[in-house]
Amino acid sequence: MSKKRGLSGEEKRTRMMEIFFETKDVFQLKDLEKLAPKEKGITAMSVKEVLQSLVDDGMVDCERIGTSNYYWAFPSKALHARKRKLEALNSQLSEGSQKHADLQKSIEKARVGRQETEERAMLAKELSSFQDQRKKLKAEVEKYRECDPQVVEEIRFSCAPVTAWNSLCRQG
Structure with missing residues (x-):
């Protein structure tokens, strides 16, 4: 069975x-x-x-x-629905193809004047080293930030009312 x-x-x-x-x-x-x-x-x-x-x-x-x-439901309605869907998809395809062609053209325009030369490679390497150096210097500045006179003054100013209050409470 x-x-x-x-x-x-x-x-x-x-x-x-x-x-x-x-x-x-x-x-x-x-x-x-x-x-x-x-x-x-x-x-x-x-x-x-x-x-x-x-x-x-x-x-x-x-x-x-x-x-x-x-x-x-009649067969003609299904046929018309499929035709409308096909037309919509074809228009999306043509728009996508046009956008693709435009992007290819803009890529080609961007490549003009950006040929890989020895000077360009050297400048890119120099830029990279400067960026690394900048990161290191920023890290070092951040390490010594708490000793910065402006920062110390801001901390004192923000804590001044609290210390004044504490001293009044001790006296009284």
């Missing part, structure tokens, strides 16, 4: 769309709950869930008329 495997969500969605495309009709939920298990093997319990996911994705249209909801 082999166990029967259920349909995946994507298979259910595909089969549900086949119902709409083959019949080219408008359905109510109860009609689909009867039709889907017989024709496409979609369990009646999952019809509503599958149908709602298709409606949410814009693949099936839904309209409430009175107290009933009607569902439909």
Whole structure:
């Protein structure tokens, strides 16, 4: 006895769309709950869930008329949706290609006058050594910062009210 495997969500969605495309009709939920298990093997319990996911994705249209909801999807709508998506993707591709070409041109412009010469390499090396020296000097200045007269004066000034208060408290 082999166990029967259920349909995946994507298979259910595909089969549900086949119902709409083959019949080219408008359905109510109860009609689909009867039709889907017989024709496409979609369990009646999952019809509503599958149908709602298709409606949410814009693949099936839904309209409430009175107290009933009607569902439909025609092949021409799917074709037009794919065409619009293809046009949007093609325009994005052309914009991306144009931007790529513009960036390539700007790279070529930037390279003009920046050919790797011996003088340029020497200047780059000198710049690097100056940057290293600057870092070392900054570290040394930071090490002696607490001995800086301005910093010491700022510390004294900020602590002056506290020391005055402390001396008053000791006297009294």
